[in-house]
Amino acid sequence: MRLLILAGGLAVAGIHAAPAEIHLVLPDGSGDYPTIQAAIDAAAEGDVVELADGTFVGEGNRDLYLWGKAITVRSQSGNPEACVIDCEGEALEPHRGFNLTEGESEATVLEKITIRGGYDVSEGGGMTIRYTSPTIRGCILTGNHGGNAGGMLIGGTAAPEIQECRFEMNTAGFGGGGLVTEGPSSPTLADCVFEANHSDNEGGALCVYDSATPILTRCFFHANTADRQGSGLVVDHYCNPVTCDQCTFVGNIGPGGSASVCGHAYGVFTSCTFEGNQSSIDAAGLFCSCQATTSVSRCIFAFSLEGSGIYCSEDAEMTLSCCDSYGNAGGDWVGAIADQLGVNGNICADPLFCDASQGDLTLHIDSPCAPFSPPNEACDLIGAWPVACPAATVDEPPAGRRLGWGEVKALFRGSEN
Numbered sequence: 001m002r003l004l005i006l007a008g009g010l011a012v013a014g015i016h017a018a019p020a021e022i023h024l025v026l027p028d029g030s031g032d033y034p035t036i037q038a039a040i041d042a043a044a045e046g047d048v049v050e051l052a053d054g055t056f057v058g059e060g061n062r063d064l065y066l067w068g069k070a071i072t073v074r075s076q077s078g079n080p081e082a083c084v085i086d087c088e089g090e091a092l093e094p095h096r097g098f099n100l101t102e103g104e105s106e107a108t109v110l111e112k113i114t115i116r117g118g119y120d121v122s123e124g125g126g127m128t129i130r131y132t133s134p135t136i137r138g139c140i141l142t143g144n145h146g147g148n149a150g151g152m153l154i155g156g157t158a159a160p161e162i163q164e165c166r167f168e169m170n171t172a173g174f175g176g177g178g179l180v181t182e183g184p185s186s187p188t189l190a191d192c193v194f195e196a197n198h199s200d201n202e203g204g205a206l207c208v209y210d211s212a213t214p215i216l217t218r219c220f221f222h223a224n225t226a227d228r229q230g231s232g233l234v235v236d237h238y239c240n241p242v243t244c245d246q247c248t249f250v251g252n253i254g255p256g257g258s259a260s261v262c263g264h265a266y267g268v269f270t271s272c273t274f275e276g277n278q279s280s281i282d283a284a285g286l287f288c289s290c291q292a293t294t295s296v297s298r299c300i301f302a303f304s305l306e307g308s309g310i311y312c313s314e315d316a317e318m319t320l321s322c323c324d325s326y327g328n329a330g331g332d333w334v335g336a337i338a339d340q341l342g343v344n345g346n347i348c349a350d351p352l353f354c355d356a357s358q359g360d361l362t363l364h365i366d367s368p369c370a371p372f373s374p375p376n377e378a379c380d381l382i383g384a385w386p387v388a389c390p391a392a393t394v395d396e397p398p399a400g401r402r403l404g405w406g407e408v409k410a411l412f413r414g415s416e417n
Contacts, residue, residue, distance in 0.1 A: 035060025
């Protein structure tokens with residue numbers, strides 16, 4: 001009997017240890033299955049749907065559902081730029097890439113795929129995630145449009161992990177050109193890039209609404225635009241808390257801040273760098289208004305081309321510590337936060353970026369923002385980027401070419417070593 005039980009246990013273990021099956025799909029339909037959806041439908045738990053390089057179009061290759069399965073959908077080459085789902089959506093014929101709304105968990109993975117051309121007059125042009133928690137890794141969402149959330153919508157109780165993804169040139173009619181996360185969702189975003197997204201309203205790159213509580217780590221906002229507040233990021237309507245750690249806001253343009261916290265929301269910004277942003281109203285860097293509360297520590301606000309570095313309206317509250325605001329066209333320490341200069345480690349000094357004209361925001365070794373350096377011997381590293389060059393020269397205000405994604409990623413990785 002003991003031997004029979006042991007043998008049965010090994011048989012069960014063997015079943016659970018069975019290797020995943022790989023289902024290959026080719027753009028011309030000549031793979032194991034004619035379409036991506038057909039391969040997903042046939043996949044069992046733990047299987048992989050692998051997409052060959054090329055462009056996937058048409059029915060079965062868009063508006064995809066994963067049915068809550070713990071499977072991986074990925075590019076075969078690992079190069080998202082070479083593996084594209086083109087939704088070919090338009091106003092009269094809306095389509096998006098994926099609908100992750102069927103109970104997906106962290107074991108459901110989308111990896112290194114580009115989704116472009118999604119269009120939805122309502123929300124989530126490229127992808128919608130609701131009440132699920134998938135893992136999205138190394139993907140690109142580009143050229144998508146939504147009435148709300150051009151690239152991606154995260155809603156309900158969704159808690160996805162978004163890692164090393166790029167949101168580029170997406171647009172929205174209302175908010176969140178790149179992404180909207182709305183309550184009570186709680187996504188985590190790490191090492192993501194938001195570049196050249198636009199909103200006709202607020203949140204050119206990212207909108208956080210209605211009690212959503214995302215955590216953003218080492219994210220990069222560059223050249224995003226909005227017709228209203230928050231050209232990079234807007235946090236609005238009772239969100240509590242929203243955390244940005246080691247994030248960078250560069251060259252974003254629009255009224256009311258590259259990042260904006262408003263509407264009774266609570267934002268926490270730690271070790272962030274704001275440089276070369278532009279706003280025709282109030283702050284080009286960080287803007288706090290409408291009974292919002294913002295806690296800011298070890299952040300740099302520098303060289304805004306128009307607008308102040310930081311601004312807080314009288315009906316809001318902003319507390320700063322170990323921050324440097326310097327060289328901003330509209331002023332550095334102004335309005336309701338002016339009296340915080342010189343206390344709690346707050347300074348107004350050139351941060352001495354290694355090469356701001358080329359988008360390199362690492363610090364000279366003798367920068368006042370270097371760890372535990374005069375005049376802030378009690379403050380650790382200020383800003384998102386480490387000390388990386390030994391010479392002490394004063395950079396001109398930023399101009400010219402910015403770092404591309406590959407260079408930014410290399411700097412991200414270098415800062416972790």
